[in-house]
Amino acid sequence: MTPSRFHPASAPDYLPLAQMRQLQLDRLRGVVERAAGHVELFRARLEQRGLTPADIRGLEDIARLPFTVKTDLRDTYPFGLFASPMQEVVRLHASSGTTGKPIVVAYTQEDLDVWTNVMVRSLASCGIHRGDIVQNAYGYGLFTGGLGAHYGAEALGATVIPISGGNTERQIMVMKDFKVTAICCTPSYFIHLLERAGELGVDVRELPLRAGVFGAEPWTDSMRRHIETAGGIRAFDIYGLSEIIGPGVAVECCAQNGLHIFEDHFYPEIVDPETGEPLAEGCEGELVITTLSKQAMPMIRYRTRDITALIPETCACGRTLRRMRRISRRTDDMIILRGINVFPSQIESALLAVEGTLPHYQIVLTRDKGLDQLEVLVEVTPEVFSDQIGALEKLHDKLTFALDHTLGLRVGVRLVRPQTIRRSEGKAQRVIDRRNG
Amino acid sequence: MKIHQLSLFLENQPGQMIEPCRALARAGINIRTLSLADTRQFGILRLIVSDWQNAAVLLENAGYVVNVTEVVAIEVGDEPGALANLMAVFENSAINIEYMYAFPFGRQDRAVLIFRFDQPDAAIARLQAAGINVVDSVDVYNKVS
Helix, strand or coil: CCHHHCCHHHHHHHCCHHHHHHHHHHHHHHHHHHHHHHCHHHHHHHHHCCCCHHHCCCHHHHHHCCCECHHHHHHCCCCCCCCCCHHHEEEEEECCCCCCCCCEEEEEHHHHHHHHHHHHHHHHHCCCCCCCEEEECCCCCCCHHHHHHHHHHHHHCCEEECCCCCCHHHHHHHHHHCCCCEEEECHHHHHHHHHHHHHCCCCHHHCCCCEEEECCCCCCHHHHHHHHHHHCCEEEEEEEECCCCEEEEEECCCCCCCEEECCCCEEEEEECCCCCCECCCCCCEEEEEEECCCCCCCCCCEEEEEEECEECCCCCCCCCCCEECCCCEECCCCEEECCEEECHHHHHHHHHHCCCCCCCEEEEEEEECCEEEEEEEEECCCCCCCCCHHHHHHHHHHHHHHHHHHHCCCCEEEEECCCCCCCCCCCCCCEEECCCC | CEEEEEEEEEECCCCCCHHHHHHHHHCCCCEEEEEEEECCCEEEEEEEECCHHHHHHHHHHCCCCEEEEEEEEEEEECCCCHHHHHHHCCCCCCCCEEEEEEEECCCCCEEEEEEEECCHHHHHHHHHHCCCCECCHHHHHCCCC
C-alpha cells in the first residue's frame, strides 16, 4: 500500500494487539452494562444466570453471557430490543422476512457514524479511494446494503452513483459512460450483469472498472475466479448482517485471503453450532458476534448462523485485525435430504469442477412417495452445447457423477435452456423447496 | 462442399417446438429439412434453413443455444439399392457417420441425404473419387423447382 492511499479512518486496522484487547474489554463492559440497563430480555437472561455486568472482568468472560438469536428479534417485534428511546433513534432498517414479520434494526447518530467508519475502512481495504467512481448497485431502502455502502463511499471521498439494484441495461450504460471504476452489489447480480453486457456487445474487461465489492450472499472462490477473469477486475468479499450493523462487519484486503473483522466494534467468537460451546481458534463453527459500541440495539453474542473459522496467522497486508475464512455456508442454508446434510455450496463446487459449467443453477426439492428428491437444474451454455446427443449425455453424466461424489448421495441433474432460471437482482434464490404442499 | 446446419437445445416437454418454428416463420426463413433427436430429458433440433446466418442470430436472440455444424449433403437416386451403393464408398474406411437424415429434393426421383461425418473432408474426397454428387450449399438452401 502506498502511504498516499492510506485513509486515516483505517488506523484501528493496525492497532497493536494488547491495545486492541484492552479497547475491546472496555467496550464489552460498556455494552453489557447498556443492554442490562435498557433491554428487558437481556436483563432477565442475565438474572437467570445469576450474572451482573460486573462479572465481566476479562474478555474470556464473554462466554458466560447468554446468546441472542434471530427469533429474539422476531419475538420482540418491532422495537423490543431497543436500548435507546425513539428520540435518539435516527434510522430504522428491516430485513425482508421470508416468513411472517420482518426484523427491525435501529441506529442512533453515533451508530450511523460507526457504520460509515467501518464502510470507509472496508472500501479502503479493497483499494478504493478518493477519485474512484463507485456504482452502488445494492438495493436502497429497508435493506442495509444500499445506504451502508452509499454513506461509506461518500465519506471516503469517492464519487457515488446511487443507482440501486435492477435495470441491468441502464447499469451497463452508466458503467460505461460514467467511467465507473468500482462496483458494489451481490456477486450473483454482477455475474448477471456480465452476461447481459456480453449480449449487448459490451466487454466489461475493456472498461475502467477495476474493483468489485461483493456481499450479502455466500459465494465461492470459483465464482471469484470467474468474475475476475470475465470482468477484468479484482473481486473482494464483504460481510455483514443487519442485526449487527449491515455491510462492513468484515472485509477482504489486497491479500484476498480471509476477511478482516472490524473487531474494535464487532467482537467475534466461533462456537459449535449444535452445543453452543466456544471452539478453539482455527476450528470451523458458527460465527457469534457481540457489538461492542452499538447504542440503539446492542447485540450480545448474536448467533449469525454463518459457518466459518478464525485464521490465527497474521495477514500479509499488515492489518492486526483478526481474519475469518470466507463464509461458504450457513446453518440455515442446510438442506436435510433423506437424513443427510447438504449445503448449496457443495453443489456449486461440484458443478464448477466440471469443465465449462458457469454457475447458473437451481436446486429443486420435491417429495415423491414420501421420499425427498433433489434435482439440480443446470443451464446449457454455448460453450458446452453440441449437436451430438452423446456429448450432452456425457456432460450430464459428468455433472451427475461430480454431485454424487461430492454429496455422497444420488441426486438428479437436469440440463435446461439458457436464461430459463430466473435471475435475481438481489440475493440469488438457489433453492426451491416444494416438499411441503 | 459442406453446408451449415443449426442445432438447438430443447427440453423434452410439450410446447418446445413451436417457439423456434414461429421465430423462423416471422423472419420468412424456410426450413428445408430437419431432424429431431431425443433423449428422456432433452432434445436436439437440427435444421437446414434457407438463411442460416440470420436464423442463428434470431434464434440466439430468442434465448436458444445454437450450434453451427458443417454437414455434407449427398444426392442419391430415389430407388432400391441407392443408399447401399453410397455406403459402399465408406466400406473399409475409418470414417464414421455420427448421424444422418434424408429429404426429397424436389427433383424427380432424387433424394438428398444429410451426413454428419467425424472426418468430413476425408468423406468428401472419397465421394468425389467415386463420382457421387456432393450437393452444393446453394442447391440445398434454396428451393429447386
